């Protein structure tokens with residue numbers, strides 16, 4: 070059996086940052102990822118990462134506290150304010166650390182890190198590397214992982230988490246290249262497995278963002294938090310939903326409807342195009358729904374007034390993508406865009422140490438919910454979350470294995486892991502041999518379509534109920550799937566359909582949470598309950614798995630300094 | 639500009655089409671290299687008919703096969719927007735990213751079929767999935783991380799926009815392996831560092847914040863480094879991100895010569911010289 074003191078699952082920013090921290094504190098660490106680390110979704114982040122550096126001429130009096138307030142207001146007051154203060158006060162140190170590690174940030178004339186305006190922020194505080202910030206950060210993080218000689222299991226997919234008596238003992242993973250199932254023991258496991266955007270249609274996410282880590286934790290009895298909060302990004306490319314960064318509006322881009330109007334005037338007269346994402350996405354969708362979009366359902370992101378020089382310097386990747394996929398060159402043509410599913414605010418229920426309710430099991434990054442984003446994440450705060458809380462999860466997991474977790478290690482662990490292995494083997498073999506009449510590709514398509522249509526940007530009771538029924542129907546159909554490939558080696562059909570079950574379960578928590586939350590808050594917008602209802606719903610949803618579906622509980626939100634106010638921009 | 643919305647292409651990489659509508663065939667023919675060295679004596683080409691959807695990329699066609707026709711096909715993918723480097727393949731005789739390559743464009747090039755091959759000259763694991771171990775080992779061998787050698791300041795190390803711009807092209811590499819696959823010197827000489835590892839060396843040599851320039855030059859000064867490059871420019875042509883590896887290698891040669899003339903000690907220290 071393989072054993073590591075600390076096992077990190079996920080080679081994105083959160084996972085690698087956690088691994089580096091645990092390693093630096095003296096733990097023996099390995100990273101396991103189903104794609105090579107630099108292929109992780111983090112690499113695709115475009116616009117930037119927030120920190121109140123006060124570098125930009127217009128942000129001289131920016132502070133972490135102001136960053137915290139913007140984040141909390143952006144979250145529609147659902148974020149835990151102590152966690153947000155931690156996030157924003159750590160931000161400058163973490164950004165400088167990335168810079169010291171060689172991250173190629175874009176620069177101001179005086180050589181300091183450049184910053185740009187982003188939605189919902191009072192100051193230009195988004196640090197960037199052109200429009201390839203995730204690429205710059207992830208490559209840097211990978212370099213630091215290499216420098217430390219941290220072992221990476223590349224193209225291994227975790228399929229279950231071993232939990233017994235409230236304690237985590239390791240994982241069972243599939244080595245995709247051989248098709249072999251392996252039990253991997255660990256004193257502490259950290260998930261940095263990313264979001265689940267691909268549970269939705271019209272997603273901006275990487276194809277491997279299936280939410281599998283969230284599902285695996287949930288299936289092992291770890292609760293999920295605030296799952297109903299799904300961010301829809303205002304500007305994804307019409308057709309394939311590749312992201313057009315918020316940085317494009319940060320640099321001065323306009324949104325225009327078919328009549329040429331800058332319609333944000335009506336929805337956020339002060340902030341205009343730089344209103345937070347929930348508001349802007351709904352504005353665009355309203356324009357489209359009311360017939361002021363272009364045929365097919367899109368509006369224009371217009372950068373033509375920015376000039377070639379600025380576009381080429383600050384938004385080169387956006388330009389390439391737009392030209393490649395639509396034929397429109399942003400220097401001369403407006404870009405056709407529509408809202409697309411973008412981000413999971415919810416996730417594995419953790420505290421600010423990255424710790425879950427299961428001893429020895431930690432999570433950080435998009436798969437986790439601390440919560441710092443509440444009901445709506447501000448652009449640029451997610452990359453920040455990965456490095457701040459990835460580090461903290463690594464730190465606390467490292468501390469745990471040196472103390473309490475180390476002492477508890479022993480026979481119980483092996484037995485628990487062996488049991489998980491036996492159960493997992495059964496499930497995994499069942500999928501490999503599945504020969505039922507249902508095509509899993511149909512199930513996946515139906516899931517994605519239904520989630521976008523029924524549990525999407527605008528929500529209401531009837532559609533949500535349809536969405537929830539659909540998920541339950543799919544759950545009932547899943548045992549009847551048949552797959553097309555029975556070989557073990559690099560079997561994508563198997564690997565993808567193995568996690569379909571978990572995707573359905575995660576979707577169920579989203580639909581159930583949304584149906585139960587009878588208010589509108591941030592990204593969760595109910596046409597039948599248009600107002601925020603602090604008296605009943607200023608609280609986190611916590612979903613526990615039962616055999617009849619999720620059991621929902623509620624937990625209070627931590628308020629430190631900022632009592633909830635009306636949210637206008 | 640008006641665009642017709644395409645049908646959802648299965649569960650493929652995209653979410654349906656977005657390409658400018660034009661007259662297109664109902665179907666395209668996809669020919670894919672298939673090989674499992676554990677099972678097959680030799681490779682074969684499998685032919686699939688793929689229903690046309692607007693905006694369809696080569697990656698979408700592979701997903702169509704995987705999801706709807708033949709679940710045994712193996713290929714790599716992740717971001718589907720040309721930034722993760724997972725899907726570099728040899729398509730219709732050129733190195734391309736499958737996710738960025740529009741089928742419509744291939745048809746515009748006058749082809750009626752799409753030929754998809756794995757990255758040439760790399761060992762095949764299965765079908766389009768190749769073993770990149772040597773590529774990664776070469777990359778790791780040049781110590782591709784900053785060696786600053788001075789105490790980190792409280793805030794950022796300064797770098798002018800001009801200096802930042804110098805490395806922009808090299809930083810933009812997505813580690814897709816195309817250049818390595820295309821390099822004739824790498825085919826024959828298994829110890830040769832190859833264009834990517836050398837370009838990445840230059841990325842640090844030319845970064846104003848790095849302090850181990852001579853030591854880095856030392857790593858590529860040997861017979862398996864810069865002097866083995868025959869400047870055939872295959873790498874430059876293969877690169878989907880327009881990185882000019884040949885220019886970087888020229889830069890290395892130039893700086894190595896001047897470091898030799900200076901009698902730089904760092905040149906002789908080997909990889910150890912890069913440990914802080």
Ligand SMILES: Cc1cc2nc3c(=O)[nH]c(=O)nc-3n(C[C@H](O)[C@H](O)[C@H](O)COP(=O)(O)OP(=O)(O)OC[C@H]3O[C@@H](n4cnc5c(N)ncnc54)[C@H](O)[C@@H]3O)c2cc1C
Nearest residue numbers: 079080081082083110111116117227263434435449451452
């Ligand atoms: C197009 C796009 C642009 C964005 N731009 C920005 C931006 O500009 N600023 C910002 O702040 N945020 C941005 N975001 C959000 C941000 O990029 C992500 O939230 C963040 O990168 C997530 O990082 P992570 O480390 O949590 O996970 P990821 O980077 O998604 O990494 C997940 C890792 O887990 C591994 N994994 C998953 N499941 C398994 C399994 N079962 N077994 C083994 N390994 C597994 C994967 O292989 C991968 O290595 C953007 C998001 C999108 C979609």
Ligand code: SF4
Nearest residue numbers: 811812814815817877
């Ligand atoms: S230099 Fe270009 S071809 Fe080579 S690995 Fe980087 S992106 Fe790929």
Ligand code: FES
Nearest residue numbers: 717718722723737
């Ligand atoms: S899938 Fe990432 S580059 Fe093609």
